Amino acid sequence: MTAVDLPAPRRSSLDVVLKVRELGIVIALAVLVAVTTISNPRFLSGQSIRDILLGTAILAVLAVGQAVVVITRNIDLSVGSVLGLSAFTVGTLLQNSPRLPVIVVLVVGAAVGAVCGVVNGALVRFGNVPALVVTLGTLYVVRGITYFWAGGSQINADELPSGFLDFGNATVLGIPYLVLLAILVLVVTGVVLRNYRTGRELYAMGSSPQAARLAGIPVGRRTIGAFVVSGALAGLAGVLFAARFGTIDAAAGTGYELNVVAAVVVGGVAVFGGSGTVWGAALGALLLTTIASSLAVLEINQFWQQAIVGGLILLAIGADRLVAVRVAAGLKKRGSHVS
Amino acid sequence: MSAELTEVRAARFLNWNVAIIALTVIVLIVAAATVDSFGTSQNFGFLVLDLLPIALVALPMTLVIVTGEIDLSVASTLGLSSAVMGYLWNANQPIESIIPLCLLLGAVLGAVNGLFVTVLGLPSLAVTIGTLALYRGLAFVVLGDSAVADFPAVYTDWVTGTIGGTSIPDVLIIIVVLAVVFGVVLHATPIGRAVFAVGAGEQAARFAGVRPGRLKFWLYVASGLISGLAGVLWTLRYSSARADNGAGLELAVVAAVLLGGVSIFGGKGALPGVIAGVVLLGSLQNALRLSDVSNEALNVVTGVLLIVSVLAPNLARSVLQRRRT
Amino acid sequence: GTTKSSTEGQNTAAPETSAGKADPNAPLKEGLKIAYLPKQLNNPYTDVEVGGGKVAVGEIKGEYKLVGPNDASASSQVSYINTLIQQQQNVIVVAANDPNAVCPSLNQARKAGIKVVTFDSDASKTCRDAFINQATTQGIGESLVKMASELAGGSGEIAILSATPNATNQNSWIKVMQTELAKPENAKLKLVKIAYGNDDDQKSFTEAQGLLQSYPNLKVIVSPTTVGIAAASRYVSASSYKGKVAITGLGLPNQMRQYVKDGTVKKFALWNPADIGYLAAYAGAAMSSGQITGAQGEKFKAGKLGEYTIGADGEIVLGPPTEFTAANIDQFNF
Amino acid sequence: MTMPDGRPLLSVREVSKSFGAVAAVRDVSFDLYGGEAHALVGENGAGKSTIVKMLAGVHRPDSGTIELDGIAIDLGGPADAKAAGIAVIYQEPTLFPDLSVAENIAMGRQPLGRFKTIDRAAMVQQAAQLFVRLGVSIDPNRPARGLSIADQQLVEIAKALSADARVVVMDEPTAALSGVEVERLFAVARSLRDDGAALMFISHRFEEVTALCERVTIMRDGRHVSTDLLTDVTVDEMVRKMVGRDLGALFPKQDVTPGAVALSVRGLSRDPVFLDVSFDVRAGEIVALAGLVGSGRSEVVQSIFGVDPRDSGTVEVVGRTLKPGSPKQAMAAGVALVPEDRRQQGLLMELSIERNVTLPRSRSLSQLGFLTGGRERRSAREWTQRLKTKYGRLSDEVGTLSGGNQQKVVLAKWLATDPKVLIVDEPTRGIDVGTKAEVHRLMSSLAAEGVAVLMVSSELPEVLGMADRVLVMREGRLVAELSRSDATEESVMFAATGQEARV
Numbered sequence A: 001m002t003a004v005d006l007p008a009p010r011r012s013s014l015d016v017v018l019k020v021r022e023l024g025i026v027i028a029l030a031v032l033v034a035v036t037t038i039s040n041p042r043f044l045s046g047q048s049i050r051d052i053l054l055g056t057a058i059l060a061v062l063a064v065g066q067a068v069v070v071i072t073r074n075i076d077l078s079v080g081s082v083l084g085l086s087a088f089t090v091g092t093l094l095q096n097s098p099r100l101p102v103i104v105v106l107v108v109g110a111a112v113g114a115v116c117g118v119v120n121g122a123l124v125r126f127g128n129v130p131a132l133v134v135t136l137g138t139l140y141v142v143r144g145i146t147y148f149w150a151g152g153s154q155i156n157a158d159e160l161p162s163g164f165l166d167f168g169n170a171t172v173l174g175i176p177y178l179v180l181l182a183i184l185v186l187v188v189t190g191v192v193l194r195n196y197r198t199g200r201e202l203y204a205m206g207s208s209p210q211a212a213r214l215a216g217i218p219v220g221r222r223t224i225g226a227f228v229v230s231g232a233l234a235g236l237a238g239v240l241f242a243a244r245f246g247t248i249d250a251a252a253g254t255g256y257e258l259n260v261v262a263a264v265v266v267g268g269v270a271v272f273g274g275s276g277t278v279w280g281a282a283l284g285a286l287l288l289t290t291i292a293s294s295l296a297v298l299e300i301n302q303f304w305q306q307a308i309v310g311g312l313i314l315l316a317i318g319a320d321r322l323v324a325v326r327v328a329a330g331l332k333k334r335g336s337h338v339s
Numbered sequence B: 001m002s003a004e005l006t007e008v009r010a011a012r013f014l015n016w017n018v019a020i021i022a023l024t025v026i027v028l029i030v031a032a033a034t035v036d037s038f039g040t041s042q043n044f045g046f047l048v049l050d051l052l053p054i055a056l057v058a059l060p061m062t063l064v065i066v067t068g069e070i071d072l073s074v075a076s077t078l079g080l081s082s083a084v085m086g087y088l089w090n091a092n093q094p095i096e097s098i099i100p101l102c103l104l105l106g107a108v109l110g111a112v113n114g115l116f117v118t119v120l121g122l123p124s125l126a127v128t129i130g131t132l133a134l135y136r137g138l139a140f141v142v143l144g145d146s147a148v149a150d151f152p153a154v155y156t157d158w159v160t161g162t163i164g165g166t167s168i169p170d171v172l173i174i175i176v177v178l179a180v181v182f183g184v185v186l187h188a189t190p191i192g193r194a195v196f197a198v199g200a201g202e203q204a205a206r207f208a209g210v211r212p213g214r215l216k217f218w219l220y221v222a223s224g225l226i227s228g229l230a231g232v233l234w235t236l237r238y239s240s241a242r243a244d245n246g247a248g249l250e251l252a253v254v255a256a257v258l259l260g261g262v263s264i265f266g267g268k269g270a271l272p273g274v275i276a277g278v279v280l281l282g283s284l285q286n287a288l289r290l291s292d293v294s295n296e297a298l299n300v301v302t303g304v305l306l307i308v309s310v311l312a313p314n315l316a317r318s319v320l321q322r323r324r325t
Numbered sequence C: 001g002t003t004k005s006s007t008e009g010q011n012t013a014a015p016e017t018s019a020g021k022a023d024p025n026a027p028l029k030e031g032l033k034i035a036y037l038p039k040q041l042n043n044p045y046t047d048v049e050v051g052g053g054k055v056a057v058g059e060i061k062g063e064y065k066l067v068g069p070n071d072a073s074a075s076s077q078v079s080y081i082n083t084l085i086q087q088q089q090n091v092i093v094v095a096a097n098d099p100n101a102v103c104p105s106l107n108q109a110r111k112a113g114i115k116v117v118t119f120d121s122d123a124s125k126t127c128r129d130a131f132i133n134q135a136t137t138q139g140i141g142e143s144l145v146k147m148a149s150e151l152a153g154g155s156g157e158i159a160i161l162s163a164t165p166n167a168t169n170q171n172s173w174i175k176v177m178q179t180e181l182a183k184p185e186n187a188k189l190k191l192v193k194i195a196y197g198n199d200d201d202q203k204s205f206t207e208a209q210g211l212l213q214s215y216p217n218l219k220v221i222v223s224p225t226t227v228g229i230a231a232a233s234r235y236v237s238a239s240s241y242k243g244k245v246a247i248t249g250l251g252l253p254n255q256m257r258q259y260v261k262d263g264t265v266k267k268f269a270l271w272n273p274a275d276i277g278y279l280a281a282y283a284g285a286a287m288s289s290g291q292i293t294g295a296q297g298e299k300f301k302a303g304k305l306g307e308y309t310i311g312a313d314g315e316i317v318l319g320p321p322t323e324f325t326a327a328n329i330d331q332f333n334f
Numbered sequence D: 001m002t003m004p005d006g007r008p009l010l011s012v013r014e015v016s017k018s019f020g021a022v023a024a025v026r027d028v029s030f031d032l033y034g035g036e037a038h039a040l041v042g043e044n045g046a047g048k049s050t051i052v053k054m055l056a057g058v059h060r061p062d063s064g065t066i067e068l069d070g071i072a073i074d075l076g077g078p079a080d081a082k083a084a085g086i087a088v089i090y091q092e093p094t095l096f097p098d099l100s101v102a103e104n105i106a107m108g109r110q111p112l113g114r115f116k117t118i119d120r121a122a123m124v125q126q127a128a129q130l131f132v133r134l135g136v137s138i139d140p141n142r143p144a145r146g147l148s149i150a151d152q153q154l155v156e157i158a159k160a161l162s163a164d165a166r167v168v169v170m171d172e173p174t175a176a177l178s179g180v181e182v183e184r185l186f187a188v189a190r191s192l193r194d195d196g197a198a199l200m201f202i203s204h205r206f207e208e209v210t211a212l213c214e215r216v217t218i219m220r221d222g223r224h225v226s227t228d229l230l231t232d233v234t235v236d237e238m239v240r241k242m243v244g245r246d247l248g249a250l251f252p253k254q255d256v257t258p259g260a261v262a263l264s265v266r267g268l269s270r271d272p273v274f275l276d277v278s279f280d281v282r283a284g285e286i287v288a289l290a291g292l293v294g295s296g297r298s299e300v301v302q303s304i305f306g307v308d309p310r311d312s313g314t315v316e317v318v319g320r321t322l323k324p325g326s327p328k329q330a331m332a333a334g335v336a337l338v339p340e341d342r343r344q345q346g347l348l349m350e351l352s353i354e355r356n357v358t359l360p361r362s363r364s365l366s367q368l369g370f371l372t373g374g375r376e377r378r379s380a381r382e383w384t385q386r387l388k389t390k391y392g393r394l395s396d397e398v399g400t401l402s403g404g405n406q407q408k409v410v411l412a413k414w415l416a417t418d419p420k421v422l423i424v425d426e427p428t429r430g431i432d433v434g435t436k437a438e439v440h441r442l443m444s445s446l447a448a449e450g451v452a453v454l455m456v457s458s459e460l461p462e463v464l465g466m467a468d469r470v471l472v473m474r475e476g477r478l479v480a481e482l483s484r485s486d487a488t489e490e491s492v493m494f495a496a497t498g499q500e501a502r503v
Ligand SMILES: Nc1ncnc2c1ncn2[C@@H]1O[C@H](COP(=O)(O)OP(=O)(O)OP(=O)(O)O)[C@@H](O)[C@H]1O
Pocket: D019, D020, D022, D023, D024, D025, D042, D043, D044, D045, D046, D047, D048, D049, D050, D051, D091, D403, D429, D430, D431
């Protein structure tokens, strides 16, 4: 995934330094996989890889959406609740009309999420309220709505059409649909962020909101847009969740927000906006999922898992800061041509 | 000039701090009048016990947020403190030394947060999301998924007990004493003035001789210490030391603090408002539950209150401004 | 100072038995307020259990109420117990999330004259009046090993996917299983691992995944929890392990139907969960009406289920579990 | 040289703009012609940047219009100004630190390739070409973070150039540049002008104004004073028009016999901002630190006070050596610093007047460590009244006060600490004429009471009117020391701009 890079005419050694963090994740991932495989070769079996990728797919879709919001110097804590609402919506929909094509289901899920995103974005934009507070509020509200609606009911795999469940497991050329979908989301978002003006404006807004306003960027509209993307992707992740797990209740996705933020932060997206890539965020998701799997396989006490994840987050942001400080120092030396 | 003055006066009237206290009082009165057995002294005792951890942790959290930072690791610190308490108890240590150790542990965990935030200059949101996972993970490492339950009755009874023949819970003393301490520190000491100054403008505070880094460090220590204490009290109250104790509490605490009128950007807020926020959330929950309203409704109420609490002052201000021009 | 060993034995405060004698001929009171407090709401197994309770409460003309947290935590249960005390219920039927954490509140309830019946997951003996046990621990453990042995063909590796490591009922069944496995006739069966899915669907799913990766020669996964068995079956049915690894344990027919039909699962067992809630209502009502006090040997009638006798420590055993296979599964709907 | 064809490209028609009580711009009109560079000069706070921001669409004029090609246009936001062909270089650089230099330049105008994707190669190429034109070597691929102020300014210039705009507005683009770069910039600016663009140029350096521009508009206190062809006016005339008032009445300097040395600075250095700065200030003396914007004066006084670090050198206050980096200790020794940036450094805009005034003294105002409010309130009332501050209540947010009254709050805050050494950095920036006189009277009387005053100021009249001695800084070094009798506009300006001062 890291191979997707800019075809810059000439790349200075500095760019390499700046890429170090994503490289770090790849190396960490490689080491982890190597160690696990040595202790248990079946870790690299097709089934096992498929499982990890399926697990990553959902988290990665959420992380991509979150990255878009975080890049604009906002945050969306409501994604776990939105996922739950979307999953339950499509579950109910499929119970009632099992013949719906999967594509319609995907669109419905994303639309549910997008509506939540519009609410978040509008509150942030027009209410002039910090995103953290707004999305903490909608985290509760959306979850509450799902509980109201679902009550104690649970949608079981046998109530879902087999076509839909197949979508959760079936593969093309050995790659599961869910993973393909996640990759599609990742590539589209990644390309838009990297190669389209709108995408670059999101980075600009996060990097310096004031300068963005002076540069004539429609900051308000872009903010809402970013929340809509995050919401829609959370909704999409809800559909993937339903297809993958087949069992949906009102609690689906509870607590996901912190995992997602963790994946994004580990993936090198700065919490104060302006830098980082969705590739990094997806890698973060892959790393977190792989850690979970390999700790299970390595028979490391499962209780260590969370502690390791926490340590990793601290390590990632600490390394980020050190790299930034070093780069800044290096640039100062090179840049001082004013005698 | 006069328009400006009316605006200032109106802003004072719309002061969320006053509004939230008034709202809390109204909710308490309405609940006592309409909900059977809400007003009983026994229910008051239950209410206080339910509020205990949120009320305690909200105190230092208020100061942390007023400086413009945040601490999401509080619930995990509570959990780790509880787990270590269970572990040491199982290791046959005397409870009289376990409790101070757990408080110390909390302070150390807070100091770790403080170092990351002040020395490395990392954003506190990211740091404390990291330590949220780390501390909770360590709690599971220490105690696994088991529970330790056989704490001495003298201690557990004290936490669940009441003062004399009344039905005022003993722990209310702790809450009141600490609330007064934190309230006085925040509103009536030079430290409190510095806390507001750092939140309102770190650079200007530095120009006035305040050391923001040191201040924040000690606030994180206080936050950790109180979370450790909350862990001890939680363990004794339920007579159950578990690694997952208090999971998810951080969001409830942040919600209560923000509801209490503290600005997430720092520099604004008052402790009475926060106490009112805690009581409002807790008594609403209690009253709704007594009226057989589901947990679900409470989620929605909490979220809506939270959004309204930050939205209302902004909207009021912009409406006022529009009317002026 | 006060240490664990210095306080050993002191904590088992004598249960405050409501004085008064059992009067087996007392009529069942009408209008009893019976409240159900399961481990958490929104759990299909629990829903079936309390559904049975609702029927029974209707039969005895009582007031049925269902409350519960959305997270399976003891602290939220305590708040609900306190609420039920305030509401002056007559009977609380509770499945404890932590056998000790709920104790002080339950005892407060008993002090207030409320009868406490536990089901599903017992609270400490000192703080409840009766416990409805699904089946004898011995019986469940034996039948789990029997099914595993049949599916494995008498020899090979097996693994257990349980709920949480401190789940009382699961642990006692596992203990029986281990004794059973130690017997000579099961010598060729090897228990390689006990994994814990925390009764969380996804966690159980991931744990099943991990088991199969770690133990390539695994023949059977035994999951004595409805969440675990469903998650493991779902994983295996869609993976390349289907047909190679057998799943068994305790599951709900409705959740398992699909996997039985597609061949992933050959057989599994369970009692009728609705009967548990049903029996709990009658036990609580009988106690509240003064027919029984919870002492060993007392007898009471439980509607369509017939007569029950209270065992040691206030335990009331529902009966032997039913085995479900492709042949009979369609006769059950819960 | 091309002559304007008589029809202005852009006209500013009687625009006014107020911020609360401060009327920043009042009924200003002037024309910009294609093919001509137009200078806008005036003292700090005269309203130049406000005009710039109105042209940029950042502020909307309260009244008056802006016309392009004779047609009134409504600039609702920066995007509108961009679309109208107006490119602006702001006084404060507005770069995106995380993005590459090339991207900063191209933002919103990135060259597009297939499927409307950004053609990065072309973008970098463009930036590189601009830098060649400007004759500087900045790597277009590096991020903007960490660029020196000068390089940031150059990137801003490149940004404006890349817009191919018809109107280019430059708000002090040369403040941070050295002579060579200024020359290159002028060469580029002249070629733009010769291609028919209208340039607006703001600078405090008259030699730059005369070198580049054809026409000059002078502003004073938000008003238009005059617009002349530069061939028709001398620098002296411009200065007189700019200052335009009787200085004698404004600066009530009392004569004082200086006492013992109160502040002694020796060999103070901080690479690369200032180097080997040494001077003394005696009790009762007012010493001005003059120099161009960016000459390092603020950095020196901040380093003395301890809010900024220093590399080497010593600072003594009444014989006590201050340790570096400790404002607390400096305050204890009797130093007070009224900082230049009121909004960021001087005040906590969202806190009350009372809190702002008493913050540095919260410890000494406490009783047994507690503050009950009464003493703070009394003290705040006393000091704000002594400074004749106008406010509604002491509990009002300081941000609701007018600029001049805010400045008085800052002064009250520091005077209340009873300083032995008072350092004021741009004490009168952005405040009205009346207030200015009050502040000056206050400084005089403090000096008369024996306080040593060190005043950083960019306003020459203030420097000349108030100071017993004038120290002049240029590019981080102390280059001249002038006695009150030797200090004239010419001598100070010459020292500040390069040629050694005439003796
Ligand atoms: N956003 C604002 N809010 C309030 N007052 C403002 C604002 N911007 C400018 N002012 C005030 O308007 C007046 C004119 O400011 P302006 O920045 O236009 O001056 P200037 O001529 O550019 O000065 P300088 O030479 O220092 O750049 C000043 O008194 C300033 O304090």
